[in-house]
Structure formats: structure tokens, C-alpha cells
Amino acid sequence: MSPARASLTLSGLLLVPLYSFGFSYEAPSVTPEVGSGYEEKPGWATESFAVAAANPLATDAGYQVLKAGGNAVDAAIAVQMVLTLVEPQSSGIGGGAFLLHYDGADVQAYDGRETAPAGATGELFMEDGEPLTFMEAVASGLSVGVPGTVRMLEQAHREHGKLDWSELFVPAITLAEEGFEISQRLHTSLASDQALASDPLAGKFYFDAEGEPLAVGETLKNPALAEVLRRIASQGSQAFYEGELADDIASRVQGHATRPGSMTVDDISGYQAVEREPICTPWQQWDVCGFPPPSSGHITVMQILGILDQQPLLEAPLDNGVSSSGWLHQFLEASRLAFADRGRYIADPDFVDAPGGDWTSMLAPAYLARRSELIGDASMGDNAQPGNPGELDVTWASQPDQPEYGTSHISIIDAEGNAVAMTTSIEQAFGSRIMADGGTGLPGGYMLNNELTDFSFTPEIDGVPVANRVEPGKRPRSSMSPTLVFDQDTGELIASLGSPGGAAIIHYTARTLVAMRDWGMSAQEALNLPHAITTGGDVYLEEGRFPEAIKEALEAYGHTVSERELTSGLQAIRVLEDGTLFGGADPRREGVVMGE
Structure with a gap:
């Protein structure tokens, strides 16, 4: 065994x-x-194959x-x-x-x-x-x-x-x-x-x-x-x-x-x-492949990451895994901008045209650089506005915020x-x-x-x-973000990951990618990190996971902050340099990784 x-x-x-x-x-x-709650998990090393699921x-x-x-x-x-x-x-x-x-x-x-x-x-x-x-x-x-x-x-x-x-x-x-x-x-x-x-x-x-x-x-x-x-x-x-x-x-x-x-x-x-044709987006040394519309997941994840890449480089998480307040501010403001675009443009592509005729217009480096310039030392709060990533034949109204789950x-x-x-x-x-x-x-x-x-x-x-309005035969917009990652130079597979969590799937997936690429964390370490999210209004920190000083620092930036249970269900399998695998399962749920 x-x-x-x-x-x-x-x-x-x-x-x-x-x-x-x-x-x-x-x-x-x-x-x-x-x-429920938080149960430490060790991560799982396997030689040739691995399965990560929620039960x-x-x-x-x-x-x-x-x-x-x-x-x-x-x-x-x-x-x-x-x-x-x-x-x-x-x-x-x-x-x-x-x-x-x-x-x-x-x-x-x-x-x-x-x-x-x-x-x-x-x-x-x-x-x-x-x-x-x-x-x-x-x-x-x-x-x-x-x-x-x-x-x-x-x-x-x-x-x-x-x-x-x-x-x-x-x-x-x-x-x-x-x-x-x-x-x-x-x-x-x-x-x-x-x-x-x-x-x-x-x-x-x-x-x-x-x-x-x-x-x-x-x-x-x-x-x-x-x-x-x-x-x-x-x-x-x-x-x-x-x-x-x-x-x-x-x-x-x-x-x-x-x-x-x-x-x-x-x-x-x-x-x-x-x-559908997957969207594979260059992200420094990685190519990140995800789902196109009707999912908003990949586009919004990569908008957040692309905007962050234009920001001043800040320190990695502290020893206890908590991100610095400066990085969290950047992450949350990038999220506001990405979600503003999401609410305006993304819907079933069989019913709604992409801005400029191509969904990747929303991920163009020049466009994300312009969006990144909107981030300052004070939070935008609920005032983040959608940008204009391409010539538009139709102008859509932004969808009002409403819950997503499951x-x-x-x-x-x-x-x-x-x-x-x-x-x-x-x-x-x-x-x-x-x-x-x-x-x-x-x-x-x-x-x-x-x-x-x-x-x-x-x-x-x-x-x-509203682009994402109900129409017969239409597929509702989703936040689901199944993700495969590849080495940009060799084309070799690096990781498979994703999460449940409604609209917060996007934050969970984006932060996991940053932790694995920029902070050198294993799949399990990345999944263990505490969550911080916003879809454009209030900021929610994972209950009991952040020191009071972080909350106070975010409030000093102008964020309205409260705590709540943020029950992600991340699963991730990373291919290591020697070809073996290391998998992680979210400590907030009952999943495990198995393999040989």
C-alpha cells in the first residue's frame, strides 16, 4: 500500500x-x-498518478x-x-x-x-x-x-x-x-x-x-x-x-x-x-489554461493576476502565511476592477459578442496596464468601473451584484x-x-x-x-475556474487545480497560483493560506485567520472589512521537477488526495 x-x-x-x-x-x-472549520492536512506525495476530490x-x-x-x-x-x-x-x-x-x-x-x-x-x-x-x-x-x-x-x-x-x-x-x-x-x-x-x-x-x-x-x-x-x-x-x-x-x-x-x-x-476553445494565457514563465465564457473564471482570474503584475513588487507572506496588508490591498483592488469588467461583458458567447470580437482583448497587457494605473493608496470601494477593452457593437448594463454558491x-x-x-x-x-x-x-x-x-x-x-440576462437556451455565466498550468518554455504540465466557492472561486484560484509561482509554496501550503475577497463592495477576511493589525491596515486603505467563514474547497496537484507529483486538499473540507 x-x-x-x-x-x-x-x-x-x-x-x-x-x-x-x-x-x-x-x-x-x-x-x-x-x-467544517479548519483541519490541517499534510499534502500527499505520489510517484506517477494522483486524484484529488472533495470526499x-x-x-x-x-x-x-x-x-x-x-x-x-x-x-x-x-x-x-x-x-x-x-x-x-x-x-x-x-x-x-x-x-x-x-x-x-x-x-x-x-x-x-x-x-x-x-x-x-x-x-x-x-x-x-x-x-x-x-x-x-x-x-x-x-x-x-x-x-x-x-x-x-x-x-x-x-x-x-x-x-x-x-x-x-x-x-x-x-x-x-x-x-x-x-x-x-x-x-x-x-x-x-x-x-x-x-x-x-x-x-x-x-x-x-x-x-x-x-x-x-x-x-x-x-x-x-x-x-x-x-x-x-x-x-x-x-x-x-x-x-x-x-x-x-x-x-x-x-x-x-x-x-x-x-x-x-x-x-x-x-x-x-x-x-469550446480553451483560453491559454501567458503569465511570466507559465501558460495558464482555463475555461472561456460562459465561465467568467479564467478571464477574471487572469485579469487579477495581470493587473497585479503591473503593481510594485511587495513582500511574500509573513511566517504565519498571512499576506502583507500592502499585497492584500493590491489584490483586492485588482479584484474590484476585474469584477467590474466581469459584470459588464461576460455571458454565454452564443448570445453575447466579446469586446472587440475576442475575449482575450480583456487580457491584453496594454489594457491591464491601464487598469492597473487606477490602483492607488486609497481603496476604490464600490466605485470601480468597467473599462473598455475593445470596440463594442453593443453597450451592456452592468449586472447588479447577487449571491453565488456551491x-x-x-x-x-x-x-x-x-x-x-x-x-x-x-x-x-x-x-x-x-x-x-x-x-x-x-x-x-x-x-x-x-x-x-x-x-x-x-x-x-x-x-x-444586461449581457447575462435570461434567454431561452442560454447558459448562465459561471465563476467556475478549472485550471491547467504549463511551463511556457517546455510545454510540460505543471499543475491541475480549481475550487468551489461561488464568485470567490476566482479569488481562491488566483491566490493559489500566486502562492505556487511567486511565493514558492507547495500545493498544500498554498491551499492552507487564509482568504481575503471582494467582488466590488465590502472586503471579507476569513474568520479567525488574520491578525487584527491586518484588518486595521486594510481599513486605513479605505476598505470596509468584516470577517466571515470562507469555505473554499481547493484541490491542486503539482508536477515536481523530478516528474513526481505533490497534491493538496483544502483543509476547510473533507477532501483528500490519493495516488501511487
Whole structure:
């Protein structure tokens, strides 16, 4: 057993034969560590391959797939299916995902983002001329987009998969049938949710007769999900997008008790995953590759980093890992400027043209140099304005600020050097609070997303349309930032990383890249650093992680500062100079890294 594998204690193993390839799945009896607060993690060194995911059972599924001769795409599919079961608050087959893949030569971007149904309009979240409150919109049929994860993963597997599609579902099916232990993080998520218990399926499945959430350590079986996954395993994505499973999704959405949605079986059967051209941006000695729109992640991350590169060089973090107040001021001001551009320009590229006809205009060094000049010794506060990165045919209104949540991240590097960075989401915790059981009538199921709340609730401002407004068939703007990093001179892979966290994904990813490149930190050290974020208004520091002197210094710059829990879920795998790997998992969640 390798040191990385030995980080999990396996007992009571179940041997379940798979269909081919001489591969058998062993279901480990694992209780994830506490998922709230901050739990130190050591980082994991491996020789040839590594999997980093948000839950040990999911990581283990990917590990076993790689051990059986599968590749990075195969492992990502197995990981995602297990996450649907064990981390239902964050991602699953009822949501969407962005997957970056590297095959040793090329980077591909697979877009499995949800789409708005044909019946959706710009007024979707408006009532009596006013936008709904966020939670009114979330916990409803209005918020559900057509799920894209399954069809996107099938496309990636068709082009790159090595093991049979059906084999990759066995870990999740086995765990769903045999049961898994409720983790602290899942219990905490259930206990803190005010809407989930009202769903007729989820309320019976995740809560007891007294309405109390299932306890930590309780074994939970999900026979409905097992049956749904069995159908997808044997019939492919068609089983999900047509027939009984699609009928069930449409009926759940249309049948919501208070705010039904318009999604039809035609909306579901018509869903198509899209392969997009990734954006690879030079950043000193590195090339950083990320997802293009409808994700705002890569562009906004690289705007922040490009603006920072134009600022005076400041000292690295102090001995306790806390960044200097001067660097934090620069980082926060760069974030304000980048988010101002994000709110004005970025949306689904099938509906909105890029400034100057090219999204990379927003990353042009000359443009970022002009933006950097706006940073002074006093904070801009909420007065940061979007720039003009190119000739514009249409002027958009800036989207008003609104919440973003949820998500999970998977990073994998296999023994052949293939890599995946995949960020996957149902948006808010437990998505729309609508559970679907595929029409099986069995206990359990999976959660449907609320991704349409990533659109602007307000379709226009003073008669000027918002780029990210709701339109039929449109994909909502995302902050997901799956990232692959390469050496600019040699083209060799350096890292795979990403995070959940709503809009703060952008800050988490950007700061991790700075820590690894500029501050010489390992993947784990970079993930351990305390967080500081702003999307243009107040500044939030990670609660209990910064000395009072830092807060006072930022306030002296003019920032309005408060503390809150900033629960990222970063995963990162770094390729070291000798070709070995070192992976990190966020100490704020229950993820681990495994490999050999």
C-alpha cells in the first residue's frame, strides 16, 4: 500500500466484480474528517498518478479506476458519480460542469453548463416589476436549468475514455446500494438548510420522522440513485435525457408547489454539450489554461493576476502565511476592477459578442496596464468601473451584484501524463431543493440544480440590457475556474487545480497560483493560506485567520472589512521537477488526495 493510499483506513471491504478489464471495486468503510472549520492536512506525495476530490469515497473511486488501467477522464467520471451520492449538496448528475482535459499534446474544454428552457424569459425571476429574493428564486422550479454533466462526460469519454463507460458507475452504484456513512459536512449542510425538508422526496430521505437531519455516522442507502445510475451505465446518456428519467425531471420542475418551472422533455432531450476553445494565457514563465465564457473564471482570474503584475513588487507572506496588508490591498483592488469588467461583458458567447470580437482583448497587457494605473493608496470601494477593452457593437448594463454558491472540484493526473481539471456544480447547497428519483418510486434520488439563478434577475437597467440576462437556451455565466498550468518554455504540465466557492472561486484560484509561482509554496501550503475577497463592495477576511493589525491596515486603505467563514474547497496537484507529483486538499473540507 502506498503512503498516499495509506492515508485512508480501509475495513469491511466489499468485493464487487465489474464487467470487464479485470477490474474489481473495493468499497472502503471510510468516515471523512470534519467538514467544517479548519483541519490541517499534510499534502500527499505520489510517484506517477494522483486524484484529488472533495470526499474520500469519491477520491478512492478515482484511485481504483486509475489502478485498474483507466485514465484521467475515466477517473473523473467515477469520482463525479460518487460525489452525486456522498456530496449531494454540491454537485451531481442533476447539475452541470466544465472539464479541461490535457492528453499530453492538446488542451480541450468540454462545456456541460446547464441551459435555460425554451419557456424562460428575461422576466423569469421578476414579480410585479421587482426581482424575487434570492432564496425565493432558488427553492423553486424556476431556477432549474437543463442538466449537462452526464452528456458532457459521455462526450469526453467517447473521445478519450479507456475503460468501458459502464464500469465507471460501479463504485457509485455499489455505495448507493450498500450504503455510506453520513459525514460531518453533509450533516452540517442538512442541519443548516431551511428549505430541503419541504421537498416531498428529500424531506423523507434526509430527515427523520421528527424532522431532524440524519446523524453523523448513520449509514444511508440510496436505491433510487443506484437504479438511475444503472440505467445510465447500461444505456448511456440517452437514458438520462429521454424516457422515464427525463419525464421525471420535467414533472418535478413543472410540479413545484409554489413556483413551477417551464422545463419540458423537449428541453431535456435537446441538450447538447459543447467543446469550446480553451483560453491559454501567458503569465511570466507559465501558460495558464482555463475555461472561456460562459465561465467568467479564467478571464477574471487572469485579469487579477495581470493587473497585479503591473503593481510594485511587495513582500511574500509573513511566517504565519498571512499576506502583507500592502499585497492584500493590491489584490483586492485588482479584484474590484476585474469584477467590474466581469459584470459588464461576460455571458454565454452564443448570445453575447466579446469586446472587440475576442475575449482575450480583456487580457491584453496594454489594457491591464491601464487598469492597473487606477490602483492607488486609497481603496476604490464600490466605485470601480468597467473599462473598455475593445470596440463594442453593443453597450451592456452592468449586472447588479447577487449571491453565488456551491460547487465541487476534481483534479486528476494519470500515469500517462493526461490531466483533468473539472469543476462541477448544482449551485446553491442542495440546488433547487428538488429531488428527482427517475420515476423509480424508490427511496432517494439526486438533487436538481438551481443554476438559472446565476443569470441576472434584472434583465435590463434603464432600458439597457444586461449581457447575462435570461434567454431561452442560454447558459448562465459561471465563476467556475478549472485550471491547467504549463511551463511556457517546455510545454510540460505543471499543475491541475480549481475550487468551489461561488464568485470567490476566482479569488481562491488566483491566490493559489500566486502562492505556487511567486511565493514558492507547495500545493498544500498554498491551499492552507487564509482568504481575503471582494467582488466590488465590502472586503471579507476569513474568520479567525488574520491578525487584527491586518484588518486595521486594510481599513486605513479605505476598505470596509468584516470577517466571515470562507469555505473554499481547493484541490491542486503539482508536477515536481523530478516528474513526481505533490497534491493538496483544502483543509476547510473533507477532501483528500490519493495516488501511487
